Amino acid sequence: MEAKEVFDELKTILVSRLKFDPRRAAEVAETTPLPKGVEGSIGLDSLDFIELSIAIEERFGVVIDESENLTAHFASFDTLSRFIGGRLGAA
Amino acid sequence: MRRVLVTGLGVTSPFGAGVKAYWAGLAAGACAIRPLTLIDAGGFRCRIAAEVPEIGTGSPRRSRADRLALGAAAEALEDAGLSAPDRAGAALVVGAVGGGMLEAESGYWARARGERAPRWAASLRAMLPAAHAETLAHRLGLGGPRHTVVTACSSGAVAVAEAAELIADGVVDVAMAGGVDAITQMCFMGFNALKLLDPEPCRPFDRDRRGMSIGEGAAFVVLESVEHARARGRRAHGELAGHGTTTDAYHVTAPEPQGEGMVRAMRVALDAAGLSPADVGYVNAHGTATPQNDRIEARAITHVFGAGRPLVSSTKSMIGHTMAAAGSLEAVAAILALTHEIIPPTANLATPDPEVEFDCVPRVAREAVIEHAISNSFGFGGQNITLVFRRV
Numbered sequence: 001m002e003a004k005e006v007f008d009e010l011k012t013i014l015v016s017r018l019k020f021d022p023r024r025a026a027e028v029a030e031t032t033p034l035p036k037g038v039e040g041s042i043g044l045d046s047l048d049f050i051e052l053s054i055a056i057e058e059r060f061g062v063v064i065d066e067s068e069n070l071t072a073h074f075a076s077f078d079t080l081s082r083f084i085g086g087r088l089g090a091a
Numbered sequence: 092m093r094r095v096l097v098t099g100l101g102v103t104s105p106f107g108a109g110v111k112a113y114w115a116g117l118a119a120g121a122c123a124i125r126p127l128t129l130i131d132a133g134g135f136r137c138r139i140a141a142e143v144p145e146i147g148t149g150s151p152r153r154s155r156a157d158r159l160a161l162g163a164a165a166e167a168l169e170d171a172g173l174s175a176p177d178r179a180g181a182a183l184v185v186g187a188v189g190g191g192m193l194e195a196e197s198g199y200w201a202r203a204r205g206e207r208a209p210r211w212a213a214s215l216r217a218m219l220p221a222a223h224a225e226t227l228a229h230r231l232g233l234g235g236p237r238h239t240v241v242t243a244c245s246s247g248a249v250a251v252a253e254a255a256e257l258i259a260d261g262v263v264d265v266a267m268a269g270g271v272d273a274i275t276q277m278c279f280m281g282f283n284a285l286k287l288l289d290p291e292p293c294r295p296f297d298r299d300r301r302g303m304s305i306g307e308g309a310a311f312v313v314l315e316s317v318e319h320a321r322a323r324g325r326r327a328h329g330e331l332a333g334h335g336t337t338t339d340a341y342h343v344t345a346p347e348p349q350g351e352g353m354v355r356a357m358r359v360a361l362d363a364a365g366l367s368p369a370d371v372g373y374v375n376a377h378g379t380a381t382p383q384n385d386r387i388e389a390r391a392i393t394h395v396f397g398a399g400r401p402l403v404s405s406t407k408s409m410i411g412h413t414m415a416a417a418g419s420l421e422a423v424a425a426i427l428a429l430t431h432e433i434i435p436p437t438a439n440l441a442t443p444d445p446e447v448e449f450d451c452v453p454r455v456a457r458e459a460v461i462e463h464a465i466s467n468s469f470g471f472g473g474q475n476i477t478l479v480f481r482r483v
Contacts, residue, residue: 046212053152054149054150054153055150058150064152
């Protein structure tokens with residue numbers, strides 16, 4: 001799966017699982033940051049990250065290993081898409 | 092009071108995923124009680140349980156119990172063929188006890204040893220019994236009233252009854268109801284400490300029974316008013332014709348020795364359904380296989396129905412005691428007995444107990460066309476319920 005396709009799936013997850021307004025989800029760019037408190041971010045908090053992780057595992061069939069530091073991977077749509085793409089490639 | 096139909100069934104059982112696998116196991120009289128793998132039972136008298144073999148549904152970040160529930164509830168929804176608008180108005184009533192304790196307790200143990208607890212934040216979010224309902228509502232788009240019922244081992248059956256009340260009273264037209272529990276250290280150690288577990292697969296109503304076997308699973312039913320089901324042209328599996336709920340108010344674990352609370356639950360349920368005892372062809376007993384429960388329940392059943400009838404079996408002999416899921420799994424067993432015209436047996440029953448004055452359908456399923464079946468569930472603390480199902 002291409003990074004672009006993963007990005008589109010993540011936008012779908014924003015709406016279906018994190019209950020974002022579809023218009024807001026449509027506006028996000030690949031460079032848009034995820035975590036709350038970062039300028040220009042979509043404002044995900046810790047509970048959102050749990051739900052997002054569950055949704056990613058269920059949608060892409062990957063298991064996210066917490067023993068590595070995931071902060072950099074969950075920084076933006078771009079980093080997250082690459083991370084998931086890498087997992088899919090490795091599988 | 093509106094009549095309530097069962098229009099969807101979903102099960103995750105020790106026989107695997109789905110209603111079909113569940114019924115195949117029950118009708119074959121198979122026993123799914125095997126060596127325990129989920130938790131370390133080293134040093135325990137009992138080291139067996141009825142585990143669900145494969146959990147296919149959902150992220151590993153979800154609790155095992157949530158995944159059991161999701162599989163069953165999704166199957167029930169699909170079986171009922173509910174539209175998104177119907178789901179948006181549907182009530183959700185979940186019977187639960189252990190919640191996500193399996194993951195939480197192993198996380199606490201890891202942290203106590205100074206180790207990293209895997210998926211810790213997700214485990215904490217899923218720990219409380221009410222978490223199942225949160226998961227199901229969110230994933231399945233169930234937007235009506237949401238309740239979690241915690242009445243020990245009768246939780247799953249009470250959940251079905253509470254949901255039926257919401258429909259009968261006109262609060263909602265459609266409801267999803269059932270129960271779920273995964274095996275946990277807390278539950279297994281607790282029953283072990285109470286000396287209620289048989290080291291061998293449990294033998295309900297056997298003279299030599301020595302206690303229960305723990306199981307796990309989930310079962311959900313879609314309930315619907317007759318009018319609503321008719322309007323969308325849906326056939327039902329059966330009618331939930333009535334239920335009776337009583338409390339012993341006697342002891343924290345032991346049932347009241349005369350079974351008076353159990354008798355009242357069965358009688359209230361029959362009255363609610365407008366039935367006399369002779370109308371009931373099958374009793375899916377609580378039948379835990381503890382010396383005490385089965386003796387008192389047998390007495391109560393005989394008291395209500397008279398000696399020699401109806402047919403009685405305990406499906407716990409095959410899937411163990413699935414705790415908060417038991418009442419709903421056994422409700423589904425009773426409904427399937429009506430629709431398949433087969434009474435599931437009491438497995439492992441070798442030596443009949445002379446104190447039991449009815450036919451326990453030992454080891455082999457029996458063909459029988461019946462019009463009504465009841466399912467008994469008696470939770471610790473004397474939390475009794477009887478559900479009555481009618482063939483449609």
